[in-house]
Amino acid sequence: MPRMMNQELRPETLCVQAGWAPKKGEPRVLPIYQSTTFKYETSEQMAKLFDLEEAGFFYTRLQNPTNEAVARKIAELEGGVAAILTSSGQAASFFAIFNICEAGDHIVSASAIYGGTYNLFAVTFRKMGIEVTFVDQDAPAEEIAKAFRPNTKAFFAETISNPTLCVLDIRKMADIAHAHGVPLIVDNTFATPINCRPFEWGADIVTHSTTKYMDGHAAAVGGVIVDSGNFDWEAHKDKFPGLTEPDPSYHGLSYSKSFGKGAYITKATVQLMRDLGSIQxxxxxxxxxxxxxxxxxxxxxxxxxxxxVAEFLQGQEDVAWINYPGLSSNEYYELAQKQFRGGQSCGVVTFGIKGGRERSIKFMDSLKLAAIVTHVADSRTCVLHPASHTHRQLTDEQLMEAGVRPDLIRFSVGTEAAEDIIADLKQALEAIR
Ligand SMILES: Cc1ncc(COP(=O)(O)O)c(C=O)c1O
Structure with missing residues (x-):
């Protein structure tokens, strides 16, 4: 079961040390517990685990010690009370919502979100009987509030949207969500807890595609859901009976009554992962x-x-427009300075090349160091044309609603020498002249 976290250490120390604290004679490095199952001495011991009367591992579809240690590290980095690793970022978005929603329910989501999440909400959730209303996160609060209904169960948005790089005013969104008795769920993939900790601004639940900066090496697909422990499910028990009422599949146990601040992650672990099995x-x-x-x-x-890179592109004649929250001309500059540690947002820059979609694609094809891959937030600089790739399934109307211009190039700046990345951009700009 989730344990309470040590919130005192700095992020740099937590990155290195949190999660795994070996005792005498145990491996210094977190071991891979490559085991589907775990041994007990008596049948009664095992029965207690199944009844959730005792904490412990019994089957890796639900929990595994390696995962638990890494989830704990991320929970500490985010300043949350508990976390669960999922098989992908998509699974994290899905389970974060499905943990508190069912057929007949409704959620509100920012429209500026990752294309895969948009599809999950607009198509798959609808098939499951969960309706989604998309809103412009930059609209006035009163406008956004109109999207909420009595059966609304959550408000979802991204700290920095992929690929439109809209910076979320987390406090504003949290206030709207809380005024309607629902949690704010924030996908913090692009900012990472190094640049932003959404719980400090009022968010209740954080998700990540750990496939991105957290893994950072394009080696492992994964996701995580972190709970702040701050949302009072009991105060809104009419909305969240799945957390507060007895669960017949656990002999009538109530998650909120038995696990308090650990209720949300415990339910996701022992109910959703038990039934749907998508852990990392x-x-x-x-x-x-x-x-x-x-x-x-x-x-x-x-x-x-x-x-x-953004400053270089800003000065180029062939660049039609450039979007990076670190540029003082950017509409989100002030918010980024306020909300992000040292004003730093992420390593992704978007821009368009004069001449529209075709010329933008030609430019991309001329890059040598930056590789065209379906990925972002990797140590190696990479590039993608969302309208042709990640957002391909979206209609033109949905593309515009998601703020994805047809000429938008998503340039994910890696950790190489900036001079070499800029030299690559320079030669590609010359190649299309
Ligand atoms: C912001 C964001 N959230 C979620 C996802 C989905 O994550 P995954 O690809 O790990 O399923 C992505 C993937 O690009 C993303 O960029």
Missing amino acids: SPQNAFLLNLGLETLHLRVPRHCENAQK
Whole structure:
């Protein structure tokens, strides 16, 4: 079961040390518990685990010690009380919501979100009987509030949206969500807890695609859900009976009454993972932990390089427009300065090339160091054209609603020498002249 976290250490120390604290004679490095199951002495001991009367591991579909250690590290980094690793970022978004929603319910989501999440909400959730209303996160609070209904169960948005790089005013969103008695769920993939800790601004639950900066090496797909422990499910028990009322599949146990602040993650673990089974493999959790050990070194480097790239592109004649929250001309500059540690946002820069979609694609094809891959937030600089790739399933109307311009190039600045990345951009700009 989730344990309470040590919130006193700095992020740099947590990246390196949190999660795994070996006792006498135990491995210094977090081991991969490559075991589907765990041994007990008596049948009664095992029965107690199944009744959730005692904490312990019994089957890796629900929990595994490697995963638990890495989840604890991320929970500490985010300043939350508990976390669960999922098989992907998509699974994290899905389970974060499905843990408190069912057929007949409704959620409100920012429209500026990752294309895969948009599809999950607009198509798959609808098939499951969960309706989603998309809102412009920059609209006035009164406008956004109109989207909420009596059966609304959550408000979802991204700290920095992929690929539109809209910076979320987390406090504003949290106030709207709380005024309607629902939690704010924030996908913090792009900012990472190094640059932003959404709980400090009022968010209740945080999700990540750990596939991105957290792993950082494009080695392991994964996700995580972190709970702040701050949302009072009991105060809104009419909305969240799944957390507060007896669960017949656990002999009438109530998660909120039995586990308090650990209720949300416990339910996701013992009910959703038991029934739907999408936890991260311990191998991937091990790789993720290696990535996390250097997150505090890599993220600032990504941001410094991205700043240099953005400043370079800003001065280029062939660049039609450029979007990076670190540019003082950017509409989110002030918010980024206020909400993000040292004003640093992420390593992703978006821009368009004069001449529209075709010329933007030609430019991308001319890059040599930056590789065209379906990925972002990797140590290696990479590039993608969302309208042709990640957002391909979206109609033109949905693309515009998600703020994705047809000429938008998503340039994910890596940790190489900024001079080499800029030299690559320079030669590609010359190649299309
Ligand atoms: C912001 C964001 N959230 C979620 C996801 C989905 O994560 P995954 O690819 O790990 O399933 C992505 C993937 O690009 C993303 O960028």
